[in-house]
Amino acid sequence: MTLAHQPSMWDVAEEATLTPLAGRVRRHELSDGAWVDHLPGWVSGSDEVLDVLLGDIGWREDRRQMYEREVAVPRLLRWYGAGETLPHPLLTGARTALDTHYGPELGEPFVSAGMCLYRDGRDSVAWHGDRLGRGRTGSTMVAIVSFGSPRPLLLRPVTGGPSLRFPLGHGDLVVMGGTCQRTWEHCIPKTAKPVGPRVSVQFRPRGVA
Numbered sequence: 001m002t003l004a005h006q007p008s009m010w011d012v013a014e015e016a017t018l019t020p021l022a023g024r025v026r027r028h029e030l031s032d033g034a035w036v037d038h039l040p041g042w043v044s045g046s047d048e049v050l051d052v053l054l055g056d057i058g059w060r061e062d063r064r065q066m067y068e069r070e071v072a073v074p075r076l077l078r079w080y081g082a083g084e085t086l087p088h089p090l091l092t093g094a095r096t097a098l099d100t101h102y103g104p105e106l107g108e109p110f111v112s113a114g115m116c117l118y119r120d121g122r123d124s125v126a127w128h129g130d131r132l133g134r135g136r137t138g139s140t141m142v143a144i145v146s147f148g149s150p151r152p153l154l155l156r157p158v159t160g161g162p163s164l165r166f167p168l169g170h171g172d173l174v175v176m177g178g179t180c181q182r183t184w185e186h187c188i189p190k191t192a193k194p195v196g197p198r199v200s201v202q203f204r205p206r207g208v209a
């Protein structure tokens, strides 16, 4: 793939590692029982993870029916189901660390890893809640680790109101929890700024999509 991150010849390969979550991740209570946890720089040495994610891991273009036309979804997708080996061991470690930290509150493990590749500023995801599964009716969590060019995640209450903005940079963690998928919506807006590729890795429990 041509999107691969180009390290300069002076780059020293730093090994990707996870930094602690406990006592560092910051919770933002939203309205109606929704919350967002945010930890910028959770992963350090993220370049090698980004390099793997921008390689040939089976990215595919999804198509959606829009009225009379079938159009390409403006991002590439790769879905890792339960039991599928993730493309970089750091991601397996991230899921384990999320289970350790959030398990007592969530009551179940994170099992799937949905990935989105935003090739440039024209790629985006429109306002939505992750409501295809149990997020429609119950409280749950969706944990997102971001790699590559920073893009903001916007959130707004479904009942209307101003939106909140969480910048998601290389190695940052954001977790949407409580009623967030039902009572709030989120999006990654398009931007005219010259941004490079970004990969979002979303960990979800069984039956949440």
Ligand SMILES: O=C(O)CCC(=O)C(=O)O
Residues within 6 Å of the ligand: 114, 116, 125, 130, 144, 153, 186, 188, 200, 202
């Ligand atoms: O790119 C992101 O971080 C968000 C993606 C998202 O909301 C989704 O795939 O449901």
Ligand SMILES: [Fe+2]
Residues within 6 Å of the ligand: 128, 129, 130, 186
């Ligand atoms: Fe989503």
